[in-house]
Amino acid sequence: MVMGTHRFFVLPECIGEYKVSFDEEDSHHIKNVLRLNEGDVIEVCNGLGNLFEVKITSNERNRVCGRILKKVECKKGDDLRVTLFQAILKGSKMDFVIQKATEIGVVRIVPVFTERTVVDLQNGKDKKRLLRWKKITMEASKQSKRVTVPKIDDPMDLVELPKVLSDFDRILIFWEDEKERGIRDVLDSLKCSNVAIIIGPEGGFSEREVNLVKGVGGKTVTLGDNILRAETAGLVASAIVLYELNALGT
Numbered sequence: 001m002v003m004g005t006h007r008f009f010v011l012p013e014c015i016g017e018y019k020v021s022f023d024e025e026d027s028h029h030i031k032n033v034l035r036l037n038e039g040d041v042i043e044v045c046n047g048l049g050n051l052f053e054v055k056i057t058s059n060e061r062n063r064v065c066g067r068i069l070k071k072v073e074c075k076k077g078d079d080l081r082v083t084l085f086q087a088i089l090k091g092s093k094m095d096f097v098i099q100k101a102t103e104i105g106v107v108r109i110v111p112v113f114t115e116r117t118v119v120d121l122q123n124g125k126d127k128k129r130l131l132r133w134k135k136i137t138m139e140a141s142k143q144s145k146r147v148t149v150p151k152i153d154d155p156m157d158l159v160e161l162p163k164v165l166s167d168f169d170r171i172l173i174f175w176e177d178e179k180e181r182g183i184r185d186v187l188d189s190l191k192c193s194n195v196a197i198i199i200g201p202e203g204g205f206s207e208r209e210v211n212l213v214k215g216v217g218g219k220t221v222t223l224g225d226n227i228l229r230a231e232t233a234g235l236v237a238s239a240i241v242l243y244e245l246n247a248l249g250t
Contacts, residue, residue, distance in 0.1 A: 006034060007043040007142045009149060020044050020054050020066045027064040030056070042066070045141075047149050080247045081194045083108040083168070086234050087201035088119045088155060093231040098133050100235050102140035102150050105242055109137070110164075111155040116203035126155055158209050162216045165196055171218035173198040174237055175210055176227060178220040183240050186219045195241055199234040 008030075014021045022030065030036050038059055044052045044066070054066035084101050088094055088111045098109055111133070133152050141149045156164075165171050169192045172183065187195075198213060210220060223236060242248035 005042075006030075006036070007045065007145060009045050009047050009138060009141065012046045012048060015044070015046055015050075015052070015068075018068050020052070020068060022064045022066070024062050027062060030064045031059055041069070043145075044068075045147050049147050051147050080192075080242070080245050081107045082238055082241055082247075083110065083194075083196050084234050084238055085110045085112050085161065085196060085198040087112050087114045087158075087199060087230065088117050089201065089230055090119055094119075094129075095132070095136055097231050097234055098136050098152070099140045101238055102137045102146070103144040104235065104238050105146075105248060106150055106238050107148070108151045108153065109133075110153040112161070112198075113155060113157045114201050114209060115158075115206045117201045118203075130154065159212065161198070161213060165213075165216050165218070167194060168196040169194045171196045171198070171213065171216070172221045172237070172241070173205070173210060173213045173218045174200070174223060174233055175220045176204055176222075177207075177210075178222045181219065181221055182224075183221055183237070183244060186221060187241065187244050192245055195245070197234065197237050197241060199237065200230065202230045 008022065008026055010020060010022060010026070014023070030042075036042065036056055038056050040056050042054055042056065044054045051072045053069040053072060055069055056064060057067045058065045082105070084097075084106045086094070086097055086101075086109060089097065094111070101109055130152065137150050137152060170186055172186060172195065174197070198218070214220065221237075223233060228236060239248060
């Protein structure tokens with residue numbers, strides 16, 4: 001399969017039967033950053049798992065258009081869905097987690113407030129950070145050649161998690177006080193297709209929070225003897241789950 005070097009995500013309504021139209025931001029990137037010209041071939045995704053090979057046909061004013069050369073069959077990865085519920089971390093740590101979780105193959109990321117979360121997202125800060133996180137997932141999806149972009153939920157409080165955990169086959173909450181049960185002990189590759197991974201903040205979960213998740217079927221899990229940083233634990237856990245369920249490195 002010969003495809004273009006650069007990948008772009010566009011809204012489904014911008015893709016016609018034969019033509020693709022790019023918005024002003026992508027048009028600027030195509031023309032002025034990548035310096036692509038008419039005749040150059042790029043990859044275009046609609047964010048729903050569809051991938052197209054597109055030739056640039058016009059490059060005028062503020063808009064770029066392209067002609068669809070072919071639709072490429074590709075695996076969406078919808079047979080396994082890993083959602084990362086990540087306690088909100090300080091500064092660039094959360095940005096890092098979101099970027100790398102996207103590269104690994106997580107399909108959904110839910111920022112979570114916990115008892116020991118120290119980040120303040122009041123006074124409009126939550127909307128600004130959410131916009132930045134969505135932009136990070138978009139750029140990371142392009143870089144890692146994904147055909148879908150992970151969904152970023154609005155930040156939620158951990159006490160609300162029971163409302164959204166009922167649809168998962170497995171709910172894994174990683175807790176430093178769990179010493180015995182590992183990831184392999186709770187996964188079954190034949191029965192798991194929708195897995196929730198819950199990661200705490202720098203100060204860890206309280207026992208009350210752990211019991212809340214256990215009350216809706218969650219299993220406490222360890223990542224081994226080494227104590228991982230909060231920004232590392234979610235990525236390691238996600239990678240291990242994806243590997244164990246044959247969605248990574250196969």
